[in-house]
Amino acid sequence: MDSVQLKIIETVVVLAAFALTLFITSKLVNKTVSNNLLKKVRGKIIKKVINLINILVCLIIILIIWGVDQSELGVFIGSLLTVLGIALFAQWSILSNITSSIIIFFNHPVKLDDTITIIDKDYETEGRVSDIGIFFIILKTKEGEQITIPSNVFIQKMIKKKIND
Structure with a gap:
């Protein structure tokens, strides 16, 4: 052979x-x-x-x-x-995004498929968490839009989570 x-x-x-x-x-x-x-x-x-x-x-x-x-x-x-x-x-932002993703995955109360509202002084964003990636958190809105938020920004924002009983 x-x-x-x-x-x-x-x-x-x-x-x-x-x-x-x-x-x-x-x-x-x-x-x-x-x-x-x-x-x-x-x-x-x-x-x-x-x-x-x-x-x-x-x-x-x-x-x-x-x-x-x-x-x-x-x-x-x-x-x-x-x-x-x-x-x-x-590029510290990349390293902070990776670290933030690990923190979000293990310790943050927001998990995949949760419906959340990100409270910001200028603009509130509401959507369902569809993916927690290494660099971004992806939200799907009711209108069918997809919003990507850097993990290091997501971890710094105040989040309102809808509780499904």
């Missing part, structure tokens, strides 16, 4: 294992969320993080299969992280 054919077969096996891992982790997260009586929307964010980790692991394994030297891969990842670190350090 040719070396290239073997690499193709190994790549297909890794991709199949990746798809199986995504399926299993999705089912496991759904089961864990329902067993622990957590909101299902929290599982959505947990799945995003797990999928990102799975994609990175799959990509690294495929690069190793195709003969990328581990020391070269280490230098590339180290360089990438260095550039990313400098970029985040140079």
Whole structure:
């Protein structure tokens, strides 16, 4: 069997294992969320993080299969992280958005699918929280509009949350 054919077969096996891992982790997260009586929307964010980790692991394994030297891969990842670190350090707002998103996810009383009003002295915004991303909180208004608010701004605003009994 040719070396290239073997690499193709190994790549297909890794991709199949990746798809199986995504399926299993999705089912496991759904089961864990329902067993622990957590909101299902929290599982959505947990799945995003797990999928990102799975994609990175799959990509690294495929690069190793195709003969990328581990020391070269280490230098590339180290360089990438260095550039990313400098970029985040140079742009404090990005770093504060990431930190704010983590705080919102774990400690803020507002969760996904909550209907909220952001109280501002000039303009009030009302909508349903449809996504809590790394950089933005996305609200959907009654009119069907989508409003994105940077996480670091969202955490500083006074929020009125509608309680659904």
